[in-house]
Amino acid sequence: MAGIAETTNQADGRAASGASLGSAMVALTGARLASVAATFLAGVVAARLLDPAALGAGGVGLTLAWAVAIVGNGGLNIAAIYFLGRRPHERSAVVAYVLALAVGAGLVAAVLTGALSPLVGAVVLDTGEPTLFVAAGVLAVATIGYEVAGALLLGLERRHAYVMADVLRSVATLGCTVVVVGLVARTSAGYVLATGLGVAVPAVVALLVVRRVTGSLRPRFDRAFSRDALRLGLAGQVGNVLTFLNLRLDLLLVPALLRLxxxxxxxxxxxxxxxxGQASTAASSMLFPHVAAQADHRDTATTERTSRLTLLATFALAVALAVVSPLVLGWFFGPTYRRGTLTLLILLVAMLPLAVARVLSADLKGRGRPGLVSIGTGVGAILTVVADLVLIPLLGIEGAALASVVAYAGTAAVLLGYYRRLTGGRLLALLPSVSDVADVLRLVRGRLGRRRGAVEVESA
Structure with a gap:
């Protein structure tokens, strides 16, 4: 009887944990969609104030900054979440160790930006733009700060604070874009700098929350922890770098092979x-720490449910956006950008295999196997380079979008194989069914009901 009661309690605990995780994913997805609205408006402001060539140059600066941030990060966000989940009684010490490594990561990012800027200027832009690359350096350092601070919030189980920081990032980016590009510097460098300032604001706020939880933000170097963190983090960071190549390499190849x-x-x-893509990024953000903290590393129930709900949400958003895509590009950004309608439709198809890859990447990292993610994303990166070099000269920007479909599908296929081998889970259980539609609606209604209840309590 005791064994039956224990099994029942464990099942109830998993169900409650799954419901809590599902609710958190709904909250983060909703917040990120609100954030996307602000980011979208920031893009509209930039598109209206800058000509397409200047916006293309700004995209190069942003891509360089993001690339440097991913390399300089060293996998600290992965290590922070993993070790905070595995060492619940040493959280203050883990935070201090991570912050010490984050300072070094920021310095690495600044040096890398300076070293790569002349090469990118010569090969991609055919000209040197020092102010653009200085702005890229600011964005790279700010991005590392934001990613590490966000990982600490997730590892400390401050999901609400993480959601709020994500919203603040987009709102701050919009505000900085309006001020900097609209009033100070109507240039590609101004756009990149505004983005960097918009990322720095929530990074500072997130660190203040971490300080309130742990009592200190004083960095402390520990050789043993640094060795363990970098071993785990770098193994996963290879995958992050390759994922970045899958997602962003085309932003460098299009201007290099076509026109700005x-x-x-x-x-x-x-x-x-x-x-x-916000549904899958929200899901992966919440799933990683959950899997890392679960006792049974072969348990796949939460990952299966997360995959099904994420694919449903991604499909619904893609269909809705596809219907209005010509209006979105033409009305908001201007007639010139209606040229990208077919490209956008192809990219929306690519979001489905990308969603699968993101969910499985979070699961495998949570099980302590980030190296498998690196292999999967490495296959995707190779496919990205080959497909881009073949398809962009042939089909233009539509070819770049098709290359994304090929690369994301390849990554997802490899990760599905590793997931099946590691967990023994059924792959069909990752695909949504009719009952999952009702599950999504229940989660959304439950979240909205809690929000209304909170408003009523505050009003009373």
């Missing part, structure tokens, strides 16, 4: 398509 004005159109299409 077409790069501007393609940049806008990719930013609009990212609206659909």
């Amino acid at each position: 004005d077409l790069a501007g159109v393609y940049f806008v299409a990719t930013r609009v398509a990212e609206v659909v």
Whole structure:
């Protein structure tokens, strides 16, 4: 009887945990969709104030900054979440160790930006733009700060604070874009700098929350922890770098192989398509720490449910956006950007295999196997390079979008194989069914009901 009661309690605990995780994913998805609205408006402001060529150059600066941030990060966000989940009684110490490594990561990012800027200027832009690359350096350092601070919030189980920081990032980016690009510097450098300032604001706020939880933000170097963190983090960070190549390499190849004005159109299409990707980024953000903290590393129930709900949400968002895509590009960004309608539609198709890849990446990292993610994303990166070099000269920006479909599908296929081998889970259980539609509606209604209840309590 005791064994039956224990099994029942464990099942109830898993169900409650799954419901809590599902609710958190709904909250984060909703917040990110609100954030996307602000980011979308920031893109509209930039597109209206800058010509397509300047916007294309801005996209190059943003891509360089993001690339440097991913390399300089060293996998600290992965290590922070993993070790905070595995060492619940040493959280203050883990935070201090991570912050010490984050300072070094920021310095690495600044040096890398300076070293790569002349090469990118010569090969991609055919000209040197020092102010653009200084702005890229600011964005790279700010991005590392934001990613590490966000990982600490997730590892400390401050999901609400993480959601709020994500919203603040987009709102701050919009505000900085309006002020900097509209009033100070109507240039590609101004756009990149505004983005960097918009990322820095929530990074500072997130660190203040971490300080309130742990009592200190004083960095402390520990050789043993640094060795363990970098071993785990770098194994996963290889995958993050390769994922970045899958997602962003085309933003460098389009201007290099075509024209800057077409790069501007393609940049806008990719930013609009990212609206659909918010469901999978939210799911992966919440799933990783959950899997890392679960006792049974072969338990797949939460991952299966997360995959089904994420694919449903991604599909629904993609269909809705596809219907209005010509209006979105033409009305908001201007007639020039309607040229990217077909590109956007292809990119929306690519969001489905990308959603699968993101969910499985979070699961495998949570099980302590980030190296498998690196292999899967490495296959995707190879496919990205080959497909881009073949398809962009043949089909233009539509070819770049098709290359994304090929690369994301390849990554998802490899990760599905590793997931099946590691967990023994059924792959069909990752695909949504009719009952999952009702599950999504229940989660949304439950979240809205709690929000209404909170408003009523505050009003009373």
